[in-house]
Amino acid sequence: MRFSIKKENIFTELQLLQGIVEKRNTMPILANILIDAKKNSVEMIGTDLEVGLRSRIKTQVDEEGTGTISGKKVYEIIRSLPEEKEVMFSMDNEKMMEISSGASQFKVLCSPKDDYPQVPEARFEKDILIPLDQFQEMINRVYFAITQEQRYYLNGALMILKGNQIDLISTDGHRLAYTSSKLDNVEIDEEINRIVSKKTLGELRKFEDEQIKFDLDESNLFFNVKNRTLISRIIEGKFPNYNAVIPKDNQNTIVFPTENITDAIRRVSLLSTERSKGIKMKVEKDKVELFSSNPELGEARDQVETEYKGDKFEIGFNSQYILDFLTTLESKNVRFEMKDPNSAVLMMPEEADEIEYKYVLMPMKI
Numbered sequence: 001m002r003f004s005i006k007k008e009n010i011f012t013e014l015q016l017l018q019g020i021v022e023k024r025n026t027m028p029i030l031a032n033i034l035i036d037a038k039k040n041s042v043e044m045i046g047t048d049l050e051v052g053l054r055s056r057i058k059t060q061v062d063e064e065g066t067g068t069i070s071g072k073k074v075y076e077i078i079r080s081l082p083e084e085k086e087v088m089f090s091m092d093n094e095k096m097m098e099i100s101s102g103a104s105q106f107k108v109l110c111s112p113k114d115d116y117p118q119v120p121e122a123r124f125e126k127d128i129l130i131p132l133d134q135f136q137e138m139i140n141r142v143y144f145a146i147t148q149e150q151r152y153y154l155n156g157a158l159m160i161l162k163g164n165q166i167d168l169i170s171t172d173g174h175r176l177a178y179t180s181s182k183l184d185n186v187e188i189d190e191e192i193n194r195i196v197s198k199k200t201l202g203e204l205r206k207f208e209d210e211q212i213k214f215d216l217d218e219s220n221l222f223f224n225v226k227n228r229t230l231i232s233r234i235i236e237g238k239f240p241n242y243n244a245v246i247p248k249d250n251q252n253t254i255v256f257p258t259e260n261i262t263d264a265i266r267r268v269s270l271l272s273t274e275r276s277k278g279i280k281m282k283v284e285k286d287k288v289e290l291f292s293s294n295p296e297l298g299e300a301r302d303q304v305e306t307e308y309k310g311d312k313f314e315i316g317f318n319s320q321y322i323l324d325f326l327t328t329l330e331s332k333n334v335r336f337e338m339k340d341p342n343s344a345v346l347m348m349p350e351e352a353d354e355i356e357y358k359y360v361l362m363p364m365k366i
Contacts, residue, residue: 001035001037001063001064001065001066001067001089001090001091001097002037002061002062002063002065002088002089002090002091003037003042003059003060003061003062003063003088003089004059004060004062004086004087004088004089005042005057005059005060005086005087005089006059006084006085006086006087007078007081007082007083007084007085007086007087007101008083008084009057009059010042010044010057010078010087011078011079013044013055013057013228014033014044014071014074014075014078015075016053016055016203016206016228017033017044017046017053017055017071017075018071018072018075019199019202019203019206020046020047020048020051020052020053020071020203021033021046021047021048021071021072022047022048022049027049028111029068029111029115029116029117030047030048030049030117031070031071031072032068032069032070032071032110032111032116033045033046033068033069033070033071033074034046034066034067034068034113034116034119035066035067035068035069035089035097036066037061037063037064037065037066037089038061038064039061039064040058040059040060040061041056041057041058041059041061042056042057042059042061043055043056043057044056044057045116045119046071047117047119047231048199049117049233050197050199050232050233051197051199051200051203051230051231051232051233052119052120052230052231052232053203053228053229053230053231054119054121054228054229054231055227055228056227056228057227063090065091066113067091067094067097067110067113068110068111068112068113068115068116069097069108069110069111070108070109073108074099074108077099077106077108078099080104081101081104082101082102085101085102086101087099087100087101088100088101091110094110094111094112094113095109095110096108096109096110097110119231120217120219120220120222120231121229122215122217122220122222122224122229122231123215124213124215124222124224125215126214126215126216128161128186128188128213128214128215129183129185129186129211129212129213129214130166130183130186130211130212130214131183131184131210131211131212132207132208132209132210132211132212132225133210134181134354134355135166135168135204135212136204136205136207137355138166138168138179138181138355139157139168139201139204139205140205140328141168141177141179141328141355141357142157142168142169142170142177142178142179143157143170143198143201143202143205144177144324144325144328145170145171145172145175145176145177145324146170146172146198146201147172147173148198151237152235152236152237153195153235153236153237153238153239153240154171154172154173155197155198155235156170156195156196156197156198156200156201156235157169157170157195157196157198157201158170158193158194158195158196158239158242159192159193159194159195159196160191160192160193161188161191161192161214162188162191162192163187163188164182164183164184164186164187164188165180165181165182165183166180166181166183167179167180168180169239169242171240171242171245174318174321174361174362175321175325175359175360175361175362176242176245176246176359176360177325177357177358177359178242178246178356178357178358178359178360179355179356179357179358180355180356181354181355181356182354192216194216194221194234194235195234195235195237195239196221196232196235197232197233197235200221200223200230200232203230204223204225204230207225207226207228207230208225209225209226211225212224212225213225216234219233219234220232220233220234221233221234245344245360246346246358246360247337247339247343247344247345247346247360249339250337250338250339250343250345250346251310251311251339252283252308252310252311252313252337252338252339253308253310253335253336253337253338254283254288254306254308254310254335254336254338255306255307255333255334255335255336255350256288256304256306256333256334256336257332257333258326258329258331258332258333258334258349259332260304261288261304261326261334262323262326262327264290264302264303264304265279265290265319265322265323265326266323267300267302268290268291268292268300268301268302268319269292269300269319269320269323270292270300271292271293271294271297271298271299271300272292272293272294272300272319273294274294276318276364276366277318277319277320277321278292278316278317278318278319278364278366279291279292279316279317279319279366280292280314280315280316280366281314281315281316281317282314283308283310283311283312283313283314283315283338284308284312285308285309285312286305286306286307286308286309287303287304287305287306287308288303288304288306288308289301289302289303290302290303290304292319310338311340313338313340313341314341315338315340315341315345315363316341316363316364316365316366317345317361317363317364318361318364321361322347322361325347325359325361329349329357330349330353331349331350331351331353332350332351333349333350333351334347334348334349334350335347335348335349335350341363342363343363344360344361344362344363345360345361345363346358346359346360347359347360347361
């Protein structure tokens with residue numbers, strides 16, 4: 001193997017691969033990336049067996065070849081080199097890869113390429129294109145409600161593609177975030193219903209372009225952006241029935257200025273207990289009082305005025321769970337639909353948006 005490449009052309013790809021390669025060393029080979037030089041391009045591949053990334057860069061290849069090298073070390077080496085420098089990669093055998101740029105020379109031990117796991121390739125025959133900024137905004141609105149636990153089906157978000165619509169839903173058992181949006185120039189005949197891992201969604205947030213090309217097979221989801229293809233192993237399991245969770249008969253409606261209620265909750269939560277983050281809302285005519293207390297610190301009170309003519313009651317929440325939702329809003333006003341102190345609350349932006357957004361939060365005893 002022998003090829004040369006500009007630092008800026010390879011550095012961004014190596015940076016993205018840092019989020020993919022396995023860092024826990026359960027299998028040492030997973031800390032490596034595979035470099036495959038062919039004709040006029042170099043493909044770099046990283047995987048942790050659940051999520052993989054293929055990145056192809058056009059460059060001059062003097063001698064074709066394949067090798068694996070520590071993803072972290074090659075990234076650190078390239079990062080250390082001066083800007084706008086040409087970098088030469090060469091490998092005469094599978095045991096050592098040489099990296100040089102000007103007077104800087106490195107020799108890094110390699111692992112056998114045959115030990116590297118196979119990373120699936122996509123054909124992208126379905127012709128499904130999703131606007132990237134739209135999809136990233138949907139990810140931002142559900143990402144915080146994804147959990148990491150033994151129930152694998154909660155370790156990602158449910159993605160549904162049907163007709164000309166895409167839905168993305170997440171839940172951790174205490175709250176649920178639902179987003180839905182129309183897709184222009186797309187018509188999906190057969191509904192696609194799959195759980196996308198949190199790590200995959202996190203990596204997709206880093207990409208930049210106008211659109212994502214999407215495909216899937218029996219075991220994997222494929223997301224192509226420019227010269228990169230992200231491969232995500234499908235999470236098996238049945239996602240909870242989210243339609244049954246979204247309240248439909250909450251008769252008590254309050255509309256807050258988003259900034260006012262966000263700031264008030266932030267202030268009151270300063271003296272909530274560290275573990276529960278609990279605050280209490282006292283809902284009455286034309287105002288909502290907020291309260292928190294901590295035996296070791298003291299207590300805090302605040303008030304937000306709003307037009308309200310419904311039932312009078314008190315309800316408790318995890319303040320961080322509300323703030324997670326409120327801080328993703330671009331709407332000037334936010335709508336809370338409540339039933340009673342023991343029932344789930346439905347929250348949503350008051351102003352219409354191209355992305356439909358609903359947030360369901362269970363109350364807590366305080």
